[in-house]
Amino acid sequence: MMTTQTVRRVLEEASARGADFAEIYLEDGENNNISMTSGRIENALSGRSVGAGVRVIKGLQYVYVYTNDVTEQGLLRAARQAAAALPEAQAKGCDLVLRAEVMPQNSPVRISPAQAAIARKTDVVRAAYAAAADYDACIAQVRVNYIEWNKRVQVANTTGLFREDARTYTRLATMAVAAEGAQTQTGFEGPGAQMGFEFFDTVDVTRTAQDAAKTAVQLLRADLCPSGKMPVVIGNGFGGVIFHEACGHPLEAAFTSKGESVFAGKLGQSIAAPCVSAVDDGTLPNAWGSSNMDDEGHPTQRNVLIENGVLKTYLVDYLSGLRMGSASNGAGRRQSYAYAPTSRMSNTFIMPGNDTQEEMIATMGDGLYCCKMSGGSVNVQTSEFNFAVSEAYLVRGGKIYRPVRGATLIGKGSEILPRIDRVGSDLALAQGMCGAASGSIPTNVGQPTIRVSEITVGGQKGE
Amino acid sequence: MERDALIQAVKEGAQRRGIADWEIYATAGESFKVNVYKGEVEDYKVNASQGVSLRVLQNGRVGYATTVAMDEDAVTFLLDHAQENASVVETDDPQQIFAGSSSYEKVEGWYPSLAALGADWKIDAARHMEKAAWAVSDRVKSVSASTLQSGSGETRLVNSAGLDLRYEENVLFAYVEAAVADGDVVQTAMAYRCYTDAAQFSAQEIAQEAVERALAKCAAHKIPSGSRKIAMDSEAFCDFLETFCGVFSAENTQKGMSQMAGKEGQAVAAPCVTLMDDPLLEKGLAARPFDDEGVACRTKAVVKDGVLETLLHNLKTAAKQGVTTTGNASKAGLSAPITVSPSNFFVKPGVLGQAELLAQMGEGLLITELEGLHAGANMVSGDFSLAARGFLVEGGRKGAAVEEITVAGNFYQLLRDITAVGADLKFGMPGSGCVGSPTVLISALAISGQ
Numbered sequence: 001m002m003t004t005q006t007v008r009r010v011l012e013e014a015s016a017r018g019a020d021f022a023e024i025y026l027e028d029g030e031n032n033n034i035s036m037t038s039g040r041i042e043n044a045l046s047g048r049s050v051g052a053g054v055r056v057i058k059g060l061q062y063v064y065v066y067t068n069d070v071t072e073q074g075l076l077r078a079a080r081q082a083a084a085a086l087p088e089a090q091a092k093g094c095d096l097v098l099r100a101e102v103m104p105q106n107s108p109v110r111i112s113p114a115q116a117a118i119a120r121k122t123d124v125v126r127a128a129y130a131a132a133a134d135y136d137a138c139i140a141q142v143r144v145n146y147i148e149w150n151k152r153v154q155v156a157n158t159t160g161l162f163r164e165d166a167r168t169y170t171r172l173a174t175m176a177v178a179a180e181g182a183q184t185q186t187g188f189e190g191p192g193a194q195m196g197f198e199f200f201d202t203v204d205v206t207r208t209a210q211d212a213a214k215t216a217v218q219l220l221r222a223d224l225c226p227s228g229k230m231p232v233v234i235g236n237g238f239g240g241v242i243f244h245e246a247c248g249h250p251l252e253a254a255f256t257s258k259g260e261s262v263f264a265g266k267l268g269q270s271i272a273a274p275c276v277s278a279v280d281d282g283t284l285p286n287a288w289g290s291s292n293m294d295d296e297g298h299p300t301q302r303n304v305l306i307e308n309g310v311l312k313t314y315l316v317d318y319l320s321g322l323r324m325g326s327a328s329n330g331a332g333r334r335q336s337y338a339y340a341p342t343s344r345m346s347n348t349f350i351m352p353g354n355d356t357q358e359e360m361i362a363t364m365g366d367g368l369y370c371c372k373m374s375g376g377s378v379n380v381q382t383s384e385f386n387f388a389v390s391e392a393y394l395v396r397g398g399k400i401y402r403p404v405r406g407a408t409l410i411g412k413g414s415e416i417l418p419r420i421d422r423v424g425s426d427l428a429l430a431q432g433m434c435g436a437a438s439g440s441i442p443t444n445v446g447q448p449t450i451r452v453s454e455i456t457v458g459g460q461k462g463e
Numbered sequence: 464m465e466r467d468a469l470i471q472a473v474k475e476g477a478q479r480r481g482i483a484d485w486e487i488y489a490t491a492g493e494s495f496k497v498n499v500y501k502g503e504v505e506d507y508k509v510n511a512s513q514g515v516s517l518r519v520l521q522n523g524r525v526g527y528a529t530t531v532a533m534d535e536d537a538v539t540f541l542l543d544h545a546q547e548n549a550s551v552v553e554t555d556d557p558q559q560i561f562a563g564s565s566s567y568e569k570v571e572g573w574y575p576s577l578a579a580l581g582a583d584w585k586i587d588a589a590r591h592m593e594k595a596a597w598a599v600s601d602r603v604k605s606v607s608a609s610t611l612q613s614g615s616g617e618t619r620l621v622n623s624a625g626l627d628l629r630y631e632e633n634v635l636f637a638y639v640e641a642a643v644a645d646g647d648v649v650q651t652a653m654a655y656r657c658y659t660d661a662a663q664f665s666a667q668e669i670a671q672e673a674v675e676r677a678l679a680k681c682a683a684h685k686i687p688s689g690s691r692k693i694a695m696d697s698e699a700f701c702d703f704l705e706t707f708c709g710v711f712s713a714e715n716t717q718k719g720m721s722q723m724a725g726k727e728g729q730a731v732a733a734p735c736v737t738l739m740d741d742p743l744l745e746k747g748l749a750a751r752p753f754d755d756e757g758v759a760c761r762t763k764a765v766v767k768d769g770v771l772e773t774l775l776h777n778l779k780t781a782a783k784q785g786v787t788t789t790g791n792a793s794k795a796g797l798s799a800p801i802t803v804s805p806s807n808f809f810v811k812p813g814v815l816g817q818a819e820l821l822a823q824m825g826e827g828l829l830i831t832e833l834e835g836l837h838a839g840a841n842m843v844s845g846d847f848s849l850a851a852r853g854f855l856v857e858g859g860r861k862g863a864a865v866e867e868i869t870v871a872g873n874f875y876q877l878l879r880d881i882t883a884v885g886a887d888l889k890f891g892m893p894g895s896g897c898v899g900s901p902t903v904l905i906s907a908l909a910i911s912g913q
Contacts, residue, residue, distance in 0.1 A: 028532075031798075034551070037718055044529070046549035048540055050532035051512070060505055066510040068531045085507050085582070122551050141719040177719060177843055184722060184844045199819045225848070227688040227869070227911030233622040258500075260607050260642070340508065375838030381607070381642050385868070386835035386850030408848035408869045409912075458848045458869020458911035459522045 002026055004098050004398075006072045007156040010054065011081035011096060015158055019056040020090030021318075024079070025295065026052040028068060029151025032113060036125045037143045037321035044118070049151070051337035054082045060323055061086070064340040079295040081283075088108050096449050098162040103292035103299070106285050109168045113148045119422040124172065124200055128209040132176045135213035138220060140179035142148065144209070147171045155297035163297040169288070169442060170199040171431065174209045178216035183224075185405065187215025187388070187412040188374070191362070192431040192442070194286050210406035215372060215391050216353070222403035225392060225459030230407065231367035233360050233395070233451045238373050238430035240445035243278060243350050245378040246413030247271075251305055251315035253320035253331070254320070255380045255439070262414045266311050272417035274309040275353055279396045282330055282346035288431040289347040295340050303329050309418075317343040335439025342438045344416075349446030353423030360422045360451045362398040368457055369393045371401060376409075383413035401422045408458040416452055423448035466491060466534045469515055471619055477519070477623070479818045482655065484520035484560045485623045489513070490797050492616030495582065499609045507586075509588070514797045520560055524552040527797035542780065554593075557782035562624035564759035568743050571754040572632030576661040577613065585611040588637065588666060595670035596641050602702060603674060603716060606648055608640040626757045634748065636892070637664065639673040646683035652676035652813055655892065659746045680852065683866035686912040691868070692827030693905040694820060694851040694856065699830045700900040701891035704810070706836045707845070707874045708898060711738075711765050712778035712803040720843050722875055731771045732878035733811065738766040740775060742806035748890065749806045749897035756792035756801060763789060765808075766878075775803050801813040809899030813884040817902045820885050823861035824904055829854045829861055845874040849912060869911040880906040 002010075002455040007024060014022035033045045051074055053066040063085040065078045129360035133144040146171045153275045156162035162311050171192030178185050190211040193199050234242060246261075272278075274407060282300025284290050293299050304312050316324070317332030318342050322344035361369055369392065376387025393400045429446035464472070470487055491513040498506045507797045519542075520661040526549025530543045607706065615633035620626060638655035654672035658664055686763035695703065708713050716724035723731065732738075742751050742760035751760055756778050764772050776784070777792035780803060793804035830853040840847040848871035855862040885902035 021797070040553035040555075041551055042554050044551050045527040045529070045798060045800060046540075046544035046548060048531075048532050048537075049530040050534075059503075061505055061507070063507040065508070065515050066512070068514070068533070070532075081509060085509070118547060118551055143718075179719070182722075184719075186841060186843050199613060219844075227871070227909060258605070258607070260605055294516045308465075331515070338510065338512070340506070375835075377835050377837070378653060379834075381605075381649055384834075384867075386839065388835060388839035388848065406846045406848045406871060408835065408850065408871070410850045410867060410869055456867055456869070456911060456913075458871055458909075459852070460846070460848065460871040460873070460909045 001028065001152060002154055002281045004100055004162065007162055008096055008403050010075045010387045011156060011158050013076050014054050014056050014083050016091050016185045017083040017086050018059050018091055018114055019083065019086060021057040024052060024075065024156050024358050026154045027151045029149060031149035032053055034121055034125055034146040035143065035202045036129050037141065041122055041125065052078065053337040054078045055340055056082045056086060056088050057319060062319060062340065066337050067240065096158060097160050098156060099160050100162045103163055103165045103411045105166065106283060106292050107194040107290055111197040112168065113150060113196055121198065124205055128172060128174050128205050131206040132174055132213040135210050136178065136217045138178040138180050138217050139176055139213050141177040143175045145173040147173065151422065155295065157297065159372065161297045163293055164461035165292050167291060168194060170195055172205065172208065174212040176213040176216045178220045178420045180220050183220050185216050185219035187212040190431060192288050193287060194290055203315045216390060218403055219405045222405040223383060224461040225404035225457065226461045227457060227459045229362045229454050229456050231451065231453055232455045232457065233364060233369045233449060235371040236424065236426045236447055236449045237304065237428035238445060239370065240349055241373050241387055242428065242444040243389060243447055244345065244348055245376045246383060246416055248345045249378045250383050250413060251314050253314045253316040253324060254343045255321040256314045257324040261370035263311060269311055270309045272306055273311045273420045275423045276306055276309055276417060276420050277351040278306040278349065279304050279351060280315060280345055280348045284347050287347045287429065287444055288442045289345065294330045294332045295334045298327060298328045298330045300330040301414035302344060315343045315345060316366065317341055333438060333441050335441055339438040342437060344441060345434060345443050347429060348442035349427065349429060350423065350448065350450065352427040352448045355373065355422040355424050357424055357449045360449065361395055361400065364395055364398060364451065366397065367395045369395050370407065370409065378413065385413055386410045404459065406460045410456050410458060416455060419453045420450050422451035464537065466513060466515065466533065469533055469537060472724050473541055476538050476542050481624060482519050482521065485559050486619045487517045487796065488516045489619045490616060492614060494614040496587065496612045497586050497589050499593045502514055502590065504586055509729040515541065516797050518830050519545040519547045519549055520558055521546060523558060524549045525558050526552060527800055530625040537789060556779050557807055559778055560622045560624045561626060561778060563755045563757060564624045567752045567759045570743060570750050572630060572750055574633055574659045577633050577635045577658065578615065580613065580661055585613065588664060589665035592637065592639050592670050594668045596639050596674055597669050598644060600678060601675035602678065603641055604644050605642045606639065607642060608638060610638050612636045620757050628753050630751060630753065630755055635661065637669055639669050641673045641677050643674065643681065650677045652680060657748055657892065675836035680864050684855065684863055686863040687825065688911045688913065690907045691910050693908045694824055694827065694829045694902055695905065696817065696831045696902050697887055697889040697890065697900050699833050700903050701898045702833050702836055704900055705891060705894060705898040706809055706840045707842055708805050708896065709842050711775050712719060713774040713776045713784060714803045716774055717783060722773060722845060726771045729774060730769045732740045732766050732769045733841035734880045735770040735884050736766055736769050736878060736881050737764055737811035739811055740765050740805045740808050743820060744807040748893040753808060754790045754792040755794045758788050758790040758792060760790040760806065763813060775805055777801060777803050793895065805896035807899065808896050809888060809890065810884060810901060811902065812886045812888040812901045814886050815883065817885055817887055820883055820902055821856050821861060822906055823883060824856055825859050826864065827856045828910065829856050848870060867912065870908050871911065872908045877905060908909060
């Protein structure tokens with residue numbers, strides 16, 4: 001890790017050609033992966049990742065240089081390269097006073113990954129494997145992945161900020177394949193947290209693995225999903241991926257500050273139904289998408305994005321903040337030193353309301369109940385989204401009729417948000433990896449069960 | 464520590480610990496990216512990175528460890544972790560450290576004209592693209608990306624069986640993303656090119672394509688749901704095939720993750736379909752002389768006239784099945800384990816152009832964009848349901864734009880339902896392999912709309 005003296009030298013070198021702002025980000029981390037398939041531990045991998053990125057900003061231009069060489073010489077070389085990419089100007093001479101701080105840990109770790117013997121990790125993997133494999137005679141294959149990584153992060157910049165943070169992530173992913181005749185289907189569950197090995201005291205490994213198997217088996221017996229516009233009830237937890245895609249990404253200031261989002265210029269306006277309030281909260285203890293500070297060194301915070309349908313704030317990183325004349329709200333994130341930071345989500349969810357799932361389904365007439373989603377994407381400029389439903393049921397006359405498979409929901413976020421007409425009380429969060437300009441980062445999606453009065457459902461059944 | 468010194472130290476460490484079988488996979492590379500926004504360089508990135516991955520074979524089991532930190536601890540880290548990891552692996556798969564093929568084809572992946580380009584040339588090129596994009600139409604609302612990206616890298620494979628192979632490559636990409644006004648809303652589109660020769664670069668060509676594509680999407684129709692005849696253009700079918708190309712991997716068939724298991728010699732696609740995997744393809748963006756186990760690469764048909772000729776293999780999957788490896792061993796990244804992936808993988812083109820194919824189809828839909836492939840397509844079941852955009856085809860001609868539709872079906876069935884293959888072969892961006900396709904006609908897929 002860097003000393004105050006090294007940081008000062010690097011920042012001075014980086015701003016030697018008149019940068020308005022210079023930043024150094026350094027991380028040092030380790031990761032371990034263990035996978036099991038066909039009844040045996042198949043792969044075990046370990047990695048060490050060390051690197052640093054220097055960013056300089058002049059006006060609204062930025063330069064980013066990264067390197068694996070984290071010796072002082074290596075960092076100075078990166079700083080010189082970054083400075084040299086700017087047009088020549090007089091350095092703004094100033095005495096840089098760095099305030100070194102270690103961030104208070106909001107996600108404490110009881111058993112660090114290094115403290116847990118590898119045999120304990122393989123035991124967890126075997127337990128999940130057995131639970132999924134034994135769930136039903138139709139389970140033809142199971143793949144279990146144990147994933148853990150930790151890193152220490154330092155960020156310093158020419159405002160004098162010099163902060164250090166530590167992060168530890170643990171996740172267990174189970175995929176089950178069910179087969180019967182010519183039919184093959186899959187189910188997936190992947191709970192994770194910002195915790196050490198004690199994560200496994202908080203999660204029911206057997207049940208998680210059985211849930212993955214259950215989805216696969218149920219899909220085997222499901223009919224093809226019909227197509228068309230219909231009312232849709234979306235289940236809690238990972239169902240929140242709809243909000244993540246359709247609303248979360250278009251609220252990132254990297255887009256809104258350039259007018260490249262459907263929600264640009266709409267602060268204070270109603271963009272969703274009045275029953276919808278949503279937050280992005282990076283401070284939740286031990287949550288998958290949390291951190292004590294963001295990857296620009298700003299403490300994370302609870303940002304209310306939408307309150308009773310009205311747009312309250314965007315997700316703002318430092319550079320987008322410069323462009324739109326507002327301060328960062330702790331949303332500058334990056335996968336690693338190989339990426340410049342930009343505005344990203346942390347734990348993003350729709351706040352609970354008062355409705356019940358029973359009433360939503362009973363009063364929806366004919367439609368679709370999507371109980372599990374598997375992911376999606378969005379075009380932020382048009383807010384066109386798509387997401388795949390992994391487990392769904394047709395509803396006929398207010399009653400769950402039969403399971404269907406292969407459904408996709410599409411539409412525009414700006415048109416769907418006003419059509420949310422029920423919000424349940426059963427808020428739950430679910431873990432995902434969100435991929436965008438600054439890489440793949442852990443984020444939580446979440447919501448209570450909600451209902452959308454009309455949405456386009458795509459299925460294979462041509463009716 | 465320099466990379467060669469680290470490799471030497473790992474070699475010596477392995478010997479000291481009595482590890483007879485080991486392999487080092489090392490990469491070193493540089494990359495550059497510039498994006499221009501409103502005439503100014505907005506973002507500018509350069510980097511140099513390197514890393515070393517160690518694979519050891521102990522009691523027949525493989526363990527991996529990887530580091531990008533070339534410090535004093537690196538040697539111990541690599542050896543300790545690779546050994547510990549090997550000790551927990553349980554598979555009895557036949558593993559080996561490869562002593563080398565009898566000969567290797569010469570494959571050129573290093574293009575001197577690209578290596579000679581300086582940062583100023585790339586900044587100018589990005590400026591020109593942005594300017595050209597704004598000039599195409601007064602309906603342009605924003606040019607959100609005008610980007611030049613270049614990269615170069617070296618892969619080195621050194622092992623205990625005496626192999627020491629190197630391969631160097633470089634590449635240049637350019638892309639433009641533009642938004643145009645469509646009444647109250649906007650339509651966006653992107654165009655990209657990959658180059659092996661700097662002289663091929665034309666700012667105008669990319670800019671024009673991006674804006675024209677966005678304009679073509681305006682005033683789009685919504686259409687009713689139903690089953691329709693489909694044409695998929697080259698880019699859409701490339702994305703689609705890339706998503707499902709894992710079904711041809713023996714790693715997946717052996718684990719029950721692909722329905723191609725045991726289908727060698729049988730018809731799996733329509734007779735008009737031939738799928739090639741050609742690592743020796745001249746100027747192919749996934750060209751390589753040897754795979755990630757050091758086996759010499761070779762050209763082969765995976766599907767010939769609809770019949771599955773071979774799956775793609777590495778040494779392990781081939782030994783399990785009692786066949787010869789196809790030279791498709793691959794690491795998805797420095798720290799990833801060895802699996803199987805295609806190289807330049809493409810649908811062999813036919814003779815008819817896209818317009819002739821549409822005339823042959825008569826009525827239907829031309830799909831030009833597919834979204835949500837990472838979530839809405841399942842390789843194991845073959846099921847897909849994807850957001851799509853495209854154009855109506857009426858009276859054998861491309862008609863109005865279509866939006867807010869999904870296209871759904873099953874990949875394994877779709878291969879059999881291909882009725883014609885066009886001549887307009889194009890390759891997509893390289894990922895794990897580089898996939899290419901011409902326009903293809905499909906007898907029917909379920910479309911969801913209004």
